[in-house]
Amino acid sequence: MSSSDKKIVCEPQSSLWLPDSDLAAQDLEFALRLRTFAREKLAPHARAVDEQRTFRRETVLDLGHAGVLGGPLPRESGGGGWSAMQYAIAHEEIGAVCGNARGFCAVQTGLVTTTLHRFGTAQQRARWLAPLMAGRAIGCFALTEPDAGSDAASLRTVAERRGDRFFLRGQKHWITNGGVADVALVFATVDPMKGKNGITAFLVATNAPGLRREAMPGVELGHRGSDHATLTFDGVEVGADAMLGEVGEGFAIAMAGLHAGRLSVAAGAVGIHRAALAAAVEFTSARNQFGKPLASFQMVQERLADMLTSLCQNRALVHRCARRRDAAIETIADLAMAKLAATEGAAHAADQSLQLHGARGYSSAYVPERLLRDIQALRIYEGSSLIQKTLLARALTTNPK
Numbered sequence: 178m179s180s181s182d183k184k185i186v187c188e189p190q191s192s193l194w195l196p197d198s199d200l201a202a203q204d205l206e207f208a209l210r211l212r213t214f215a216r217e218k219l220a221p222h223a224r225a226v227d228e229q230r231t232f233r234r235e236t237v238l239d240l241g242h243a244g245v246l247g248g249p250l251p252r253e254s255g256g257g258g259w260s261a262m263q264y265a266i267a268h269e270e271i272g273a274v275c276g277n278a279r280g281f282c283a284v285q286t287g288l289v290t291t292t293l294h295r296f297g298t299a300q301q302r303a304r305w306l307a308p309l310m311a312g313r314a315i316g317c318f319a320l321t322e323p324d325a326g327s328d329a330a331s332l333r334t335v336a337e338r339r340g341d342r343f344f345l346r347g348q349k350h351w352i353t354n355g356g357v358a359d360v361a362l363v364f365a366t367v368d369p370m371k372g373k374n375g376i377t378a379f380l381v382a383t384n385a386p387g388l389r390r391e392a393m394p395g396v397e398l399g400h401r402g403s404d405h406a407t408l409t410f411d412g413v414e415v416g417a418d419a420m421l422g423e424v425g426e427g428f429a430i431a432m433a434g435l436h437a438g439r440l441s442v443a444a445g446a447v448g449i450h451r452a453a454l455a456a457a458v459e460f461t462s463a464r465n466q467f468g469k470p471l472a473s474f475q476m477v478q479e480r481l482a483d484m485l486t487s488l489c490q491n492r493a494l495v496h497r498c499a500r501r502r503d504a505a506i507e508t509i510a511d512l513a514m515a516k517l518a519a520t521e522g523a524a525h526a527a528d529q530s531l532q533l534h535g536a537r538g539y540s541s542a543y544v545p546e547r548l549l550r551d552i553q554a555l556r557i558y559e560g561s562s563l564i565q566k567t568l569l570a571r572a573l574t575t576n577p578k
């Protein structure tokens with residue numbers, strides 16, 4: 178390590194820096210509270226879980242204890258009664274520090290708990306909501322299959338009905354939390370010939386006989402402190418009381434869950450973008466070459482200025498979406514634009530930040546390479562960037578005004 182490394186900070190505190198904000202006073206206070214939580218409970222482990230590729234169970238309990246996992250649910254159901262704006266703020270704060278923790282929350286709360294709260298029966302809610310919100314139980318959302326990714330309606334996991342019992346057969350893959358979950362929200366079809374109209378949602382305890390779970394093969398690019406698994410259903414038996422909604426309503430339930438959760442992905446990308454910019458500012462201010470700080474060179478300044486401008490643009494789209502959700506006027510296009518811009522913008526910012534760190538940016542001793550690896554999955558899951566563009570094009574061409 179050179180003498181100049183001593184003044185260069187590997188994990189800058191300023192990754193928690195918010196360069197611009199027009200938040201209402203109570204939302205700013207909320208952001209600062211979440212920022213403190215992220216700095217104290219998540220930041221100390223963010224690099225280690227990535228390097229060691231470990232899912233950290235204690236983090237789940239910390240998230241539950243801090244009220245993050247139940248945050249968006251109504252207070253009368255034991256949740257935090259957060260607005261959509263607060264959900265976006267929280268997931269930006271967590272995403273700026275630890276992509277694994279943010280991804281966990283997106284699935285646990287955005288996809289599973291919120292969906293269960295909205296569509297579950299009283300018995301299902303009574304059994305699972307409290308432990309999921311506290312972090313004592315873990316949930317997963319099992320939609321994607323080896324032959325059904327973006328085209329989720331073509332899924333082939335079958336729910337064969339015999340009387341009031343269903344027998345699930347098929348395979349899911351890339352399921353976040355799949356290997357550690359206590360309960361899985363599973364989408365299966367009662368009749369593949371019916372297309373999306375046959376898809377039905379089931380809540381399945383993961384210790385059910387016939388359910389096999391295996392880690393995804395290979396070493397993943399990012400989200401290395403997360404759990405991703407294949408779930409194989411070999412005649413898993415469930416009663417009709419395991420259904421969420423009615424037979425044939427599963428596709429709409431899945432899409433509603435993804436719509437709710439996708440805001441987390443967009444906000445989390447803003448967090449990654451912010452962390453990339455903060456690291457670049459801190460590093461280029463401390464690192465001297467040619468007798469001056471890197472940040473004094475105009476080409477470096479141009480990059481920093483562009484990163485800040487796109488950060489504010491993308492955050493504005495995410496906050497616009499959250500405000501419109503709070504006002505119940507959000508459209509699919511609002512969310513598609515926010516996710517598309519925020520994830521693509523953050524990927525570019527992370528790449529720029531890495532380049533501005535020179536060789537150090539190439540090492541896990543500095544944050545940009547983790548940010549650059551983690552952001553890639555956000556461009557793929559909950560609807561890839563190209564799928565967001567198809568949604569936008571559809572909105573433009575089928576609803577011209």
Ligand SMILES: Cc1cc2nc3c(=O)[nH]c(=O)nc-3n(C[C@H](O)[C@H](O)[C@H](O)COP(=O)(O)OP(=O)(O)OC[C@H]3O[C@@H](n4cnc5c(N)ncnc54)[C@H](O)[C@@H]3O)c2cc1C
Pocket residue numbers: 284317318319320321325326327328350351352353354400405554557558559560561562563564567
């Ligand atoms: C880290 C991670 C976590 C995940 N967690 C979960 C989870 O918890 N639960 C779950 O169910 N799934 C999960 N997934 C799966 C994820 O939702 C899918 O990977 C995603 O939907 C894309 O599906 P696919 O990988 O099969 O790609 P494909 O659908 O095969 O797409 C491949 C490429 O083709 C493009 N493409 C596809 N269709 C079109 C089209 N009509 N027009 C233009 N381009 C198109 C895509 O944009 C992409 O670039 C996760 C994935 C990752 C990487």
